[in-house]
Amino acid sequence: MARMTMIEAVRSAMDVSMARNDDVVVFGEDVGYFGGVFRCTQGLQAKYGKTRCFDTPINESGILGAAIGMAAYGLKPCVEIQFADYMYPAYDQITQEAARIRYRSNGDFTCPIVVRMPTGGGIFGGQTHSQSPEALFTHVCGLKVIVPSNPYDAKGLLISAIEDPDPVIFLEPKRLYNGPFDGHHEKPVTPWSKHEQGEVPEGYYTIPIGKADIRRQGSAVTVVAYGTMVHVALAATEETGIDAEVIDLRSLAPIDLATIVQSVQKTGRCVVVHEATLTSGFGGEVAALVQEHCFYHLEAPVVRVAGWDTPYPHAQEWDYFPGPARVGRALAEVMEG
């Protein structure tokens, strides 16, 4: 065991995977020599050589197009998009190509790629370094979508993603890269080294894709969250004193419906929290599933807490970011319902 930040855990996952399988290749803008702007790939080029970890031109559709071709050849590309905000030039390659190659060729060709991208706000990134585009991917059939909330999960899930036979979108909440976060930006962040989930095995292990994690048992209300919002939900639970059950989805596609349903049938109440804008966000999907599967157990309408339906602001990001206070108010609201 070692103490790792999420950055180190992500790097370790690639390292372990590259060591186990010569076909795993890692590339993207600045990921080779420099090790990526967040240093997630630091040291990989020195260790595995320039043909296994390399820099690319600043051309996202090129990165994805090349990855798809490599996967068709038989390699396992794990590519980095520098910020999720810059995946849009590659969106066509991801959603129209990678996602459908298996289906349209009836399995003749497959596309086992991983697309890593830092997501989310809380780092004063402004409009173009803060977006959470997960719903743009969960809507697309053929993709798997993962959002880890801690180093331990990040490593186990990323290894699973690299081994997965299908294309996986791996969204890394950059607010969590260095430590957990309870939504109080004025408080210093406790580093992962002081957190139990910063304890990460150095070697190989996996966490299955499609399994949620119950981060706190509770009986009064179910909070469904993922990524940074898991920490915010836990903080809100503590601050309000409401006995909430907090579910960390980990995989959005496929989603662990059974865990959500079991929990909501027990608690009878549900709050969904995410950072992305509210309208047509992934929370709508969760709320619909809860409605379909738990209607007769519900004692209050499902409430969603999300970013506002505006572009991500720079100076006011702490008013945009759903913090423990907003989640707390939502908890109180469903408890009254």
Next chain:
Amino acid sequence: MGDFAPLSLHVPEPAVRPGGAPDFSNVKIPKAGSVPRPIVDVAPEEIRDLAYSIIRVLNRDGEAVGPWAGVLTDEEILTGLRDMMRLRAFDARMLMAQRQGKTSFYMQHLGEEAVSCAFRKALDKGDMNFPTYRQAGLLIADGYPMVEMMNQIFSNEADPLRGRQLPIMYSSKEHGFFTISGNLATQYVQAVGWAMASAIKSDGKIAAAWIGDGSTAESDFHSALVFASTYKAPVILNIVNNQWAISTFQGIARGGSGTFAARGLGFGIPALRVDGNDYLAVYAVAKWAAERARRNLGPTVIEYVTYRVGAHSTSDDPSAYRPKTESESWPLGDPVLRLKKHLIIRGVWSEERHAQAEAEILDEVIQAQKEAEGHGTLHAGGRPSVRDIFEGVYAEMPAHIRRQRQKAGY
């Protein structure tokens, strides 16, 4: 404002529109045999002229002349002629089948048969094409069964793609034919990635990317050139310039660059133009580029100068945007007739044998069609199961798709 006249937008126009007299005076055609054949490891900057000329082997008299001639045997050329004739007969039957309502859609190759048929012969088993919808010749020339192609076109119960793809969007890994995307240009860069993978693995296999003249305007075309030149990928970057992108003439995508091949020059990639209606020239140039790729010398851009004689697809009416007789004035002739003439003066073919071959091929196509129709057509007979809708989205079916399949009753 001072000395300047007001600005005006330049919108390129073809030389003539319907009703006018076809005019190809702008297509400068060098004499067959006049363009030099450089050594394969030539420095790209030494052959910039080749991006503006047209490599030709077959002259007007049907002789094979010049430095690019003489690379194929009688037997190989005869096979090439038969491949092109097969593709043409196949097209004619499938076009008819579409008109008879046996399928929804078809795209033909009329006039462009030499490009894909000859190119396939320059590749080896294990190489990979990333084709567009107008390279079925790659499959025909590789011996892929016509029945399978028809099963796909009819979306019948024997369709290898289970009715999921638009007709003619074939896929065959075994025959080096990557699954076709309907989104133009996306696959150009995928081909480069495949080639990069082959280089990473120190393999001997090469890739071929395909695109039409109109689609070179897509950003993925430019992404592909960036990646191919950066990593010197073992890939052949093919551009089929058939003059038209649906109703849009080639000048719209090309702008003022002179030729499509010239796009490669800024990337330091050797770029050649070839007579796309000359089977021997296409083969020789493709072979040259393949050798460069295999010798680790990197990518080559090839522009095939040709003409789309047929409609863009069965949904298109070309007489609405170009003179009806334009195809007859195409100065580079018909690829089948040109190769036929060459074989006749070579002394290994005759009008009689040609007519006989035509009859045999028609018979072969009709037999294949009967067999395929035995499995059903789009609106009649056997169809892939509705169950197939739900299979193969992922390697393993996730619970939500299983629930939906059950809801659909399967």
